Amino acid sequence: MKFTVLNQDSGTAARTGRLELAHGVVDTPCFMPVGTQATVKSVTPEELEEVGAQMILANTYHLGLRPGIEIVKNAGGLHSFMHWDRPILTDSGGYQVFSLADLREITEEGVVFRDHIAGSLHTLTPAKSIEIQQALGADVIMAFDECPPYPSDRDYTCQSLDLTLQWAARSRKSHTDGRQVLFGIVQGGLHRDLRKKSVEGLEEIGFAGYGIGGLSVGEPREIMYELAEYTAGLLPAEKPRYLMGTGTPDELVSQIAFGVDMFDCTVPTRYGRNGSVFTEKGKMVVRNAGFKDDHRPLEEGCGCYACRNYTRAYIRHLFNTGEILAHRLATIHNLFFYQELMRNARRAIEEGNYSAFEKKFLEGFKPTSDRSDRR
Ligand SMILES: [Zn+2]
Structure with a gap:
């Protein structure tokens, strides 16, 4: 490395x-x-x-x-x-041992636990x-x-x-x-x-x-x-x-x-599966009824596969009817959003104006009340 x-x-x-x-x-x-x-x-x-x-x-x-x-x-x-x-x-x-498993004992040696699937001892x-x-x-x-x-x-x-x-x-x-x-x-x-x-x-x-x-x-x-x-x-x-x-x-x-x-x-993938997508303004719940006749992409100008080819109305319809493609499109958009955010952040650092980038992003982005957590 x-x-x-x-x-x-x-x-x-x-x-x-x-x-x-x-x-x-x-x-x-x-x-x-x-x-x-x-x-x-x-x-x-x-x-x-x-x-x-x-x-x-x-x-x-x-x-x-x-x-x-x-x-x-x-x-x-x-x-x-x-x-x-x-x-x-x-x-x-x-x-995961500490958060998911049924913990038996922590010793200097290591951890004895029962797994969360079959309950076997490890x-x-x-x-x-x-x-x-x-x-x-x-x-x-x-x-x-x-x-x-x-x-x-x-x-x-x-x-x-x-x-x-x-x-x-x-x-x-x-x-x-x-x-x-x-x-x-x-x-x-x-x-x-x-x-x-x-x-x-x-x-x-x-x-x-x-x-x-x-x-x-x-x-x-x-x-x-x-x-x-x-x-x-x-x-x-x-x-x-x-x-x-x-x-x-x-x-x-x-x-x-x-x-x-x-x-x-896990936020971008988990939120996507639950029908929430990220835009520059914050989290948007695309499965909400308000989007049923909205024929814009998830985010205007987004270069992801979902936004280039599908609308909010269509993706909302997929969520509403329990279609697997809904999860996939929302996940693809969210993952693209995160990678694009990293690309933009790197560019701002290269140009030496990260503070301005941070300020502008945070001014536009409504914080989610829910919190990130680990898998
Ligand atoms: Zn997109």
Whole structure:
């Protein structure tokens, strides 16, 4: 992996970069669509390429359970299994174990849990997480961590952080595949000093890049912003910074200004399936009756496949009649909107006027009352 910072904005910490990985080059800041089950729901890899996605995220917990690593291995790895030849990032499975599974026990060794499908008993350790991620064969893999629930008290967060640092060191030790790079994950809850301790501990171990974890878990947005900015500022400038599991378009625009390089979130795909699309003015619920005779595209001037060929009235009709194409068109538009947002942000940083871009976008975009969350 090679990461090069290309432009540094003058008025904010925003920057553009070039991330060179085993399966290709990613321009940063970038947004990774989420392909939990080795598919970005309802769209093909060709459609992902058409919207401009350069990298996607897949999920260790889910793929480790179904279909299991042997089958993916026999297929020649995740890229060939899912027919996507550009970069992939897999998360460590930690977040899903803590949020989805029926947790039995957390020890120094790892986590014992019952999965959310068959209820069978499993143990996930740092070594096991890395073993699964190496078998999947993603370009970027993540250290195994505990993401403390929100809210958690300071004592719990402290203990959890110590454990996460131990697990980070063990993840690092287990990582042997030189074609993949390993990122550490910053935790420390909502406490600045613990965030700092986390960054220092991870830097001592040494990682190719750093995830900012433990945010967008239910805390107020202002607190998320404050801690994302603080944490991004602590991380080494020459390494990629990945803010995990966020967010809505306005959140991304604000957080790019903190110097974040990589994002992932289920929002564009999940909202699309629910009949909500993003425009420069904010979220629009296209399934609403108000659009039944509206023959404009989802967004005037949008270059996506859905907007070039279909109208609000038609897509609303598809939602109204439960047609699968409705989900696909809304998803394609939302993914294009996110990639276009990244392209525009990168251009603004190159031109050195990110502040003006951010201000203009946020003035026009009505914030969604609902929040981004993780898969
Ligand atoms: Zn569109």
